[in-house]
Amino acid sequence: QNLTPPVTSPPTAPPTAPPTVVVQDYNQVPATEKLVDIRSVNLNIRLDIRYATTNNFLKKKIYSVPRCLLRSDVAQRLSRVQQDLEEMGLGLKVYDCYRPLSVTRQMWEILPDTRYVANPAKGSRHNRGAAVDLTLVDLRTGAELEMPTAFDDFTDKAARDYTGNAPQVRRNSDLLAVKMKQQGFIPLITEWWHFDAPGWDKYGLLDVPLENIR
Numbered sequence: 001q002n003l004t005p006p007v008t009s010p011p012t013a014p015p016t017a018p019p020t021v022v023v024q025d026y027n028q029v030p031a032t033e034k035l036v037d038i039r040s041v042n043l044n045i046r047l048d049i050r051y052a053t054t055n056n057f058l059k060k061k062i063y064s065v066p067r068c069l070l071r072s073d074v075a076q077r078l079s080r081v082q083q084d085l086e087e088m089g090l091g092l093k094v095y096d097c098y099r100p101l102s103v104t105r106q107m108w109e110i111l112p113d114t115r116y117v118a119n120p121a122k123g124s125r126h127n128r129g130a131a132v133d134l135t136l137v138d139l140r141t142g143a144e145l146e147m148p149t150a151f152d153d154f155t156d157k158a159a160r161d162y163t164g165n166a167p168q169v170r171r172n173s174d175l176l177a178v179k180m181k182q183q184g185f186i187p188l189i190t191e192w193w194h195f196d197a198p199g200w201d202k203y204g205l206l207d208v209p210l211e212n213i214r
């Protein structure tokens with residue numbers, strides 16, 4: 001008869017979610033965590049800031065200025081992706097960077113689906129200045145490389161594990177993901193264009209309009 005008591009592992013604490021801190025006063029943000037304009041870091045990254053136009057799923061111009069603002073560390077990482085791609089004759093075109101929390105609330109009213117829009121109760125990594133929506137372009141002509149869908153096409157076809165793409169389309173979206181991952185970015189499974197920056201959880205949620213960031 002075996003009298004050895006069964007080995008039980010100690011109960012593990014549930015994973016703790018990062019605190020949902022909304023920074024009320026941008027002046028209180030430490031200098032090292034301020035948002036920077038990508039144009040002050042790398043002038044070769046192209047911009048097509050869709051929420052500053054009516055060419056977006058809200059069919060409304062949400063931003064008054066077409067700016068790509070990111071935490072400094074995130075902007076530096078993105079710049080390194082651009083430099084890396086340039087060696088292949090390619091570059092980045094950015095659709096969205098920092099996004100105020102109130103804009104995420106507007107999006108959630110239209111599309112309350114966490115596959116495609118972050119729940120504003122938790123906030124988006126865009127609200128932390130630590131996520132970016134983007135695609136690849138030909139460095140010389142600026143022409144977009146063919147990707148699985150258009151930006152913000154909220155269907156299964158936009159998912160990274162969608163298997164129905166033509167081989168070249170698959171290669172293009174995989175190349176974007178590989179180059180972003182090499183600089184630490186984390187791809188979102190449901191949207192080929194969205195990447196979170198490592199350490200996004202150390203930044204608070206912001207609700208400052210883009211035009212107010214100096």
Ligand SMILES: C[C@@H](N)C(=O)N[C@H](C)C(=O)O
Nearest residue numbers: 116117118124125126133
């Ligand atoms: C709305 C879309 N462009 C996007 O960024 N979705 C993710 C999930 C987000 O809202 O953070």
Ligand SMILES: [Zn+2]
Nearest residue numbers: 131132133194
């Ligand atoms: Zn995004």
